[in-house]
Amino acid sequence: MRFADPACAMAYPADVAQVRLANISKKFGGVTAVDDIELEIGDREFMVLLGPSGCGKSTLLRIIAGLEDPTEGTVTIGDRVVNDILPKDRDVAMVFQSYALYPHKTVQANIEFPLKVRGVDKPERAAAAKVAADSLGLGEYMNRKPGALSGGQRQRVALARAIVRKPAVFCMDEPLSNLDAKLRGETRAELIALHQRLESTFIYVTHDQVEAMTMGSRIAVMSRGHIEQVGTPQEVYDKPESVFIAQFVGTPPMNILPPGSIEPGEHLVGVRPEHLRVNEDGPISMTVTLVEQLGHEVLVTGLVGENRVVVREAAHAEQPAIGSTANLDAEVTTRHRFSALTQRRIDV
Amino acid sequence: MTKRSARSRWRDSGLALLMLAPSGVILGMFVIYPLVKAVFLGRQRCSPTGKCPVTGGWQQYVDAFRSHEFQDALIVTIKYALITVPIGLVLGVGLAVLADKYLRGIGIFRTIFSSTVATSVAVASVMWFFLFNPNLGLLADWIGGVAKTPGLLQSPGTALWAVSASTIWANLGFTFIVVTAGLQSVPKDLYESAYVDGANGFTRFTNVTLPMISPVLLFATVVLTARAFESFGEIDLLTLGGPKAKTTTLTYLAFGKGLPTAADDGLRATVTVLLFFVLLILALLQFRGLEKRVHYGN
Numbered sequence: 001m002r003f004a005d006p007a008c009a010m011a012y013p014a015d016v017a018q019v020r021l022a023n024i025s026k027k028f029g030g031v032t033a034v035d036d037i038e039l040e041i042g043d044r045e046f047m048v049l050l051g052p053s054g055c056g057k058s059t060l061l062r063i064i065a066g067l068e069d070p071t072e073g074t075v076t077i078g079d080r081v082v083n084d085i086l087p088k089d090r091d092v093a094m095v096f097q098s099y100a101l102y103p104h105k106t107v108q109a110n111i112e113f114p115l116k117v118r119g120v121d122k123p124e125r126a127a128a129a130k131v132a133a134d135s136l137g138l139g140e141y142m143n144r145k146p147g148a149l150s151g152g153q154r155q156r157v158a159l160a161r162a163i164v165r166k167p168a169v170f171c172m173d174e175p176l177s178n179l180d181a182k183l184r185g186e187t188r189a190e191l192i193a194l195h196q197r198l199e200s201t202f203i204y205v206t207h208d209q210v211e212a213m214t215m216g217s218r219i220a221v222m223s224r225g226h227i228e229q230v231g232t233p234q235e236v237y238d239k240p241e242s243v244f245i246a247q248f249v250g251t252p253p254m255n256i257l258p259p260g261s262i263e264p265g266e267h268l269v270g271v272r273p274e275h276l277r278v279n280e281d282g283p284i285s286m287t288v289t290l291v292e293q294l295g296h297e298v299l300v301t302g303l304v305g306e307n308r309v310v311v312r313e314a315a316h317a318e319q320p321a322i323g324s325t326a327n328l329d330a331e332v333t334t335r336h337r338f339s340a341l342t343q344r345r346i347d348v
Numbered sequence: 349m350t351k352r353s354a355r356s357r358w359r360d361s362g363l364a365l366l367m368l369a370p371s372g373v374i375l376g377m378f379v380i381y382p383l384v385k386a387v388f389l390g391r392q393r394c395s396p397t398g399k400c401p402v403t404g405g406w407q408q409y410v411d412a413f414r415s416h417e418f419q420d421a422l423i424v425t426i427k428y429a430l431i432t433v434p435i436g437l438v439l440g441v442g443l444a445v446l447a448d449k450y451l452r453g454i455g456i457f458r459t460i461f462s463s464t465v466a467t468s469v470a471v472a473s474v475m476w477f478f479l480f481n482p483n484l485g486l487l488a489d490w491i492g493g494v495a496k497t498p499g500l501l502q503s504p505g506t507a508l509w510a511v512s513a514s515t516i517w518a519n520l521g522f523t524f525i526v527v528t529a530g531l532q533s534v535p536k537d538l539y540e541s542a543y544v545d546g547a548n549g550f551t552r553f554t555n556v557t558l559p560m561i562s563p564v565l566l567f568a569t570v571v572l573t574a575r576a577f578e579s580f581g582e583i584d585l586l587t588l589g590g591p592k593a594k595t596t597t598l599t600y601l602a603f604g605k606g607l608p609t610a611a612d613d614g615l616r617a618t619v620t621v622l623l624f625f626v627l628l629i630l631a632l633l634q635f636r637g638l639e640k641r642v643h644y645g646n
Contacts, residue, residue, distance in 0.1 A: 096537045103560075
């Protein structure tokens, strides 16, 4: 199933929906979930907050939506500081990981709910719900209850409920994580199309770096309550600001080699698996422990000292035997240097 | 799939029956046999010595049902249920919603609100007996008027309400616990979603809370109604069915203290069996009428 014709009347008025977070901190008792965050999200941008579980990304999203109050700092949407403004008046819609559909209401009633609580007349909200539902291919399911829908259809109902009131900012908290891999892949592309069609600001939380890379116009990578790096997906991939980002973004993750193993110096050297190559004269000696044939490529895993290293090779390249030793090398331009002390990037 | 042999199935059936036997014996001895015995006893008239020489036949059920004693008791019982069940539910839901917050010290309130579940009917009734006492009770001093002369339990106009107050209080812990469990199973995302969409507290309560706890509300309604129809202890301790039979419920009529049924086991059985059918019909009506409005999740 695909999203319906983008030509439908779902484009929104061009309100400026820039989101600015200034010095945002959030503490739960003695635990700091979000620490001194500075972030600007442009109008109509698709910003992805990416990070592992517990890094504070969902808390940050909830602060933007108004479900949590920041301990410190200000949230600005458009030209309004919204710290003291209720969620309903922030012009923000939220899509939850669980979809948060009302199981006792029909699809139609679920989609109409935000308009109903705002006192919109029945015919008007029915018409708006129909437009939203049709745009997401839900027209034939309007009288069903969520329990009679598949995971993908439920996720669309949650999206329809969000778009029906035409918010300036969409907050999405891992909305694809309950879908199977195939449906997740399809829905990713459809969300991008939806963003382009709606011309609204999307703030999307995920721990899945593939989602972040494929969907975001920019990514803010978070770790332990901090933003480690903000940039386009390509920037984050090509120039990771820290060892954490280098290993969190990219599959398989970047190999981090100890100081002196591939080039002289006291710094760590990072090399992406696709940039390592087998070379008889290479300075790195790896003992092969695993060879994974993936059809379109081969992943060769081994140990360099105590460090696990992965090499990505073409599908039909000559494969080393498990237990054998392979010498590796990497072009100087493909190497990333990180301080062994701070783990931050060193630009030479 | 291969078909199992008849012998193998017979052997399994035998084992199944053997394992069911203990439950079957207990059910038969303590439920089915007394019920069947009561149905047949209800066709007879008995003397105070326990001998039942007169057989009224099935007509005895019809006569008993048509008697003004039964009709009056049925009306009192229905009134009693109509007072105790809705008020008990509203108070139980209200307290549970109030206590469903993550606040410091809320556990103390939860303990207090649920404590009546551990209070016996006898203790609750004695406590309310003293509260209602026209000479010593606190309520007599506060309310005055009928509460002082002749007393809330002694006035025909207020006795049923006074007994109902005791019952509502005693059942409050049960309703509170059941509704609290229901509230805790409601996903918090639903409230947050409604909040972001602009729903105020009342709208969230009517659109999220009530539908989501509807199964426990149905359960509590059925149990509280059955309890109302079976109430005996508080009536015996507070009013003895009086004044002027204004608190004589069906169960109290079946017990028969000071009533024509007192010395006749046959008549008592008749009333008991009729009460059984009244409750059965009521439960069926409740399930049929309310179940359509109940959402069991997915």
